[in-house]
Amino acid sequence: MAETEKTEVAEKEVVSKNFIEQIIDKDLAEGVYDTVHTRFPPEPNGYLHIGHAKSILLNYGLAQKYHGKFNMRFDDTNPTKEKTEFVESIKKDVEWLGADWEDRLFFASDYFEQMYEGAVKLIKKGKAYVSDLSADEIREYRGTLTEPGKEDPGSRRSIEENLELFENMKNGLYEDGAKVLRARIDMASPNMNMRDPVIYRVAHMSHHNTGDKWCIYPMYDYAHPVEDAIEGVTHSICTLEFEDHRPLYDWVVRELEYPHPPKQIEFAKLYLKNVVTGKRYIKKLVEEGIVDGWDDPRLVSIAALRRRGFTPESIKMFVELCGVSKANSIAEYPMLEYCIREDLKLKSPRIMAALDPIKLVIDNYPEGQVEMLEVPNNLENPELGSRQVPFSGELYIDREDFMEEPPRKYFRLFPGNEVRLMHAYFVKCVGFEKDQDGNVTVVHVTYDPASKGGNSPDGRKVKGTIHWVSAAHAVKAEVRLYENIIDEEKGVYNEEDGSLNLNPDSLKVLKVSYLEPAMKDVKPEERFQFVRQGYFCVDSKDSRPDALVFNRIVSLKSSFVLPKKEG
Numbered sequence: 001m002a003e004t005e006k007t008e009v010a011e012k013e014v015v016s017k018n019f020i021e022q023i024i025d026k027d028l029a030e031g032v033y034d035t036v037h038t039r040f041p042p043e044p045n046g047y048l049h050i051g052h053a054k055s056i057l058l059n060y061g062l063a064q065k066y067h068g069k070f071n072m073r074f075d076d077t078n079p080t081k082e083k084t085e086f087v088e089s090i091k092k093d094v095e096w097l098g099a100d101w102e103d104r105l106f107f108a109s110d111y112f113e114q115m116y117e118g119a120v121k122l123i124k125k126g127k128a129y130v131s132d133l134s135a136d137e138i139r140e141y142r143g144t145l146t147e148p149g150k151e152d153p154g155s156r157r158s159i160e161e162n163l164e165l166f167e168n169m170k171n172g173l174y175e176d177g178a179k180v181l182r183a184r185i186d187m188a189s190p191n192m193n194m195r196d197p198v199i200y201r202v203a204h205m206s207h208h209n210t211g212d213k214w215c216i217y218p219m220y221d222y223a224h225p226v227e228d229a230i231e232g233v234t235h236s237i238c239t240l241e242f243e244d245h246r247p248l249y250d251w252v253v254r255e256l257e258y259p260h261p262p263k264q265i266e267f268a269k270l271y272l273k274n275v276v277t278g279k280r281y282i283k284k285l286v287e288e289g290i291v292d293g294w295d296d297p298r299l300v301s302i303a304a305l306r307r308r309g310f311t312p313e314s315i316k317m318f319v320e321l322c323g324v325s326k327a328n329s330i331a332e333y334p335m336l337e338y339c340i341r342e343d344l345k346l347k348s349p350r351i352m353a354a355l356d357p358i359k360l361v362i363d364n365y366p367e368g369q370v371e372m373l374e375v376p377n378n379l380e381n382p383e384l385g386s387r388q389v390p391f392s393g394e395l396y397i398d399r400e401d402f403m404e405e406p407p408r409k410y411f412r413l414f415p416g417n418e419v420r421l422m423h424a425y426f427v428k429c430v431g432f433e434k435d436q437d438g439n440v441t442v443v444h445v446t447y448d449p450a451s452k453g454g455n456s457p458d459g460r461k462v463k464g465t466i467h468w469v470s471a472a473h474a475v476k477a478e479v480r481l482y483e484n485i486i487d488e489e490k491g492v493y494n495e496e497d498g499s500l501n502l503n504p505d506s507l508k509v510l511k512v513s514y515l516e517p518a519m520k521d522v523k524p525e526e527r528f529q530f531v532r533q534g535y536f537c538v539d540s541k542d543s544r545p546d547a548l549v550f551n552r553i554v555s556l557k558s559s560f561v562l563p564k565k566e567g
């Protein structure tokens, strides 16, 4: 045991550390912090997407790696946009990804009192003042990148007057927008965020947690560092757009004199090419009925990826492949597909399914006979064991495995050709039937009883192997095949009107597919490989025991090549 543990540690140390780990190592070595404490701080105003997964797994992963702590914190300081519904969906998604916050679930709104006291402290230090300027005036007074801002008349107020006015703000004496509290920093700062930013505003609004207790609410740039400091967060990891806000973050924790101030570190967001992540756009797709909810399997919200059949492990592999950096880059969806194939390759049973079925009749098979064939569940992973699959004289095969007039290099069934029925027998096509419209309905074959198990009895070779399902035993199911909801040729947005360029063929529904009888008792979210077809997942929303629905997670074909590791 100790042996293997040692090699594992050694192997891990060979992997180069990302820039955040390097900062943490330095902080620990220099005694800046003696522990690592991270958090994931979503605003409960929508569903999480693949980008958030990166933030979740990064923060949780660091806490794990350094034997520190990870907080789940809802940044619910803005009563206008938040909904309890989102709190529940976010919790479910973070849990599903495996980020365990244990008993550290927090709500920023629980700190309103402390935030208020902090603001009073700033006023008492002469570091904050009440302003009467309107939002427009504040913008005007702020100046430009080349010109310094103008002094706010409110900044001349005495500490006593500011304390009184701020208390009045809290007590509801003013209308929304009539007064704000500003931090007194530097109206000439080259960083616009430091030009006396607003830190509290009046908003007569009910809050989902605190109800009508408050009619003043803190601004994000003030609230966030306070939340981190209260919770004892050491490394507050956020995305690049907050880089210019870091001086303000540092100002807040310094002026409020926290004994162990947290440190903000920014990394580049994860972008996926040709996907929709904007809440506004997804909302529209839902409202227009183009998708069947925020968890439609064609979207990349975490709920949608879960429903489509992605595993937490595949998402983790994907964000790890993307890496952590300060430089923006765009990842490709095929890389995510690569990850799920890799994850499911050995884990999932491989079963046979005729997605677009036609009948195959074996003319010389004894009438009424049924054989049970022992079939391995996963040829590459014997640990998954085997199952019994019924074989009979009437089967279903996939329509595309038969052609009346085959092109060159078509090795599947056509008149006169012999193929292998996977795990079963060699069969030779001796005829076929068509309906009035010219569609093939039945293919007739004869089988060679000496080829049982799919083995050649006399050294003769067949080039094609096709899958099948015994007709009398088959389980019926609906199968949904997906393509990108975005037209990849055109890109996500229409340049003229900003609308989405949708792919009209993003969903194909096969109403009647036939699966092996082993699929009778599947559970929602169970995943399988349908041999030669792809990986499929039982739909958690629409599948019923007597009306199964499967989503294709991904096909088996891939053009993606794993990028070479640098260095």
Ligand code: ATP
Residues within 6 Å of the ligand: 040, 041, 042, 043, 044, 045, 050, 051, 052, 054, 055, 237, 238, 239, 268, 269, 270, 271
């Ligand atoms: P909004 O624009 O509504 O604030 P948001 O996507 O920033 O949306 P938050 O709830 O603020 O949502 O995000 C929670 C956390 O997830 C933040 O720390 C944020 O930096 C991080 N995050 C958001 N989008 C991405 C992304 N694409 N890649 C990595 N991290 C992200």
Ligand code: MG
Residues within 6 Å of the ligand: 043
């Ligand atoms: Mg945000």
